[in-house]
Amino acid sequence: MESLPNYVSITFGVTVLLAVMLFYRATGRSNRFLAVIVVWIVAQAILSLSGFYTAAPAGSPRFGLVILPPLLTVITLFATKAGHRFLDRLDRPTLTIFHSIRILVELVLFWLFLHRAVPQLMTFEGRNFDILSGLTAPIVYYFAFVRKSMSRTALIGWNVICLGLVIFIAVNGLLSAPTPLQQFAFEQPNIALQYFPFVLLPAVLVPLVILAHLASLRQLQANQRH
Incomplete structure (x- = not known):
C-alpha cells in the first residue's frame, strides 16, 4: 500500500476518530466503552502493521480475529441484561x-x-449504495429529532433499509477478498482491508454502524409497545 496517497489514509483515520467520538457521545460518554474501543483499535493496529494478516497463508482463519470479536460482542449485548441496559441508554x-x-x-x-x-x-x-445512508442521516435527524415530524414507522423503515445496505456491502466485501470464500472481483480483489488503517473498517466502523441501527430499532420497538 506504499503507493497510496497520504490523504486517503488521513481521511480514513479522521473518519474512524469521528465515528468513535460520536458513538462515545451516544453512550453518555462511557469511559468503559472508550477504553474497550481504544484497546481494540490498538490491537488491530499492532496486528495489521506487523503483517499478521498479509502474511497469512491461503485459507488461514487469521482474518476471523477482525470479524468474530465484534460479532460476539454485539450478540452478547443483545443476549444479556447488562447489554440491554447499555443499549437502552444509548442516545x-x-x-x-x-x-x-x-x-x-x-x-x-x-x-x-x-x-x-x-x-x-x-x-x-x-454495488455499494451505502452512501445513501450517510446522505439521508442528517435529513432523518432533522425531521425526526428537530422538527419531530417523522413517524416511528418511517424511522423503523429507514433503519431497516440502511441496515440492509451495510450488511449487503459487508458480505460483498468479504466475498471479494482473496480468501477461500472469494466469489468475485478476482481481477481486482479486496486487499485494502488487510492493511492499517483500513482494517478498522470491518473491525470498528461496520460493527458500530450495525450496532447503532440495531440499538435504534430495539428502542423504537420498545417505545411502540408502550
Missing part, C-alpha cells in the same frame, strides 16, 4: 447523525478503488 438522535460518517467511508472506498486496492463493486459506482 438515539446521536446514533442517527452518527451514520453521516458513511459519506466519508464511501469516498475513501472510491479512492481505494482508483488505486486498485478494492474492487469497483465496493464503491458507489458498483
Whole structure:
C-alpha cells in the first residue's frame, strides 16, 4: 500500500476518530466503552502493521480475529441484561447523525478503488449504495429529532433499509477478498482491508454502524409497545 496517497489514509483515520467520538457521545460518554474501543483499535493496529494478516497463508482463519470479536460482542449485548441496559441508554438522535460518517467511508472506498486496492463493486459506482445512508442521516435527524415530524414507522423503515445496505456491502466485501470464500472481483480483489488503517473498517466502523441501527430499532420497538 506504499503507493497510496497520504490523504486517503488521513481521511480514513479522521473518519474512524469521528465515528468513535460520536458513538462515545451516544453512550453518555462511557469511559468503559472508550477504553474497550481504544484497546481494540490498538490491537488491530499492532496486528495489521506487523503483517499478521498479509502474511497469512491461503485459507488461514487469521482474518476471523477482525470479524468474530465484534460479532460476539454485539450478540452478547443483545443476549444479556447488562447489554440491554447499555443499549437502552444509548442516545438515539446521536446514533442517527452518527451514520453521516458513511459519506466519508464511501469516498475513501472510491479512492481505494482508483488505486486498485478494492474492487469497483465496493464503491458507489458498483454495488455499494451505502452512501445513501450517510446522505439521508442528517435529513432523518432533522425531521425526526428537530422538527419531530417523522413517524416511528418511517424511522423503523429507514433503519431497516440502511441496515440492509451495510450488511449487503459487508458480505460483498468479504466475498471479494482473496480468501477461500472469494466469489468475485478476482481481477481486482479486496486487499485494502488487510492493511492499517483500513482494517478498522470491518473491525470498528461496520460493527458500530450495525450496532447503532440495531440499538435504534430495539428502542423504537420498545417505545411502540408502550
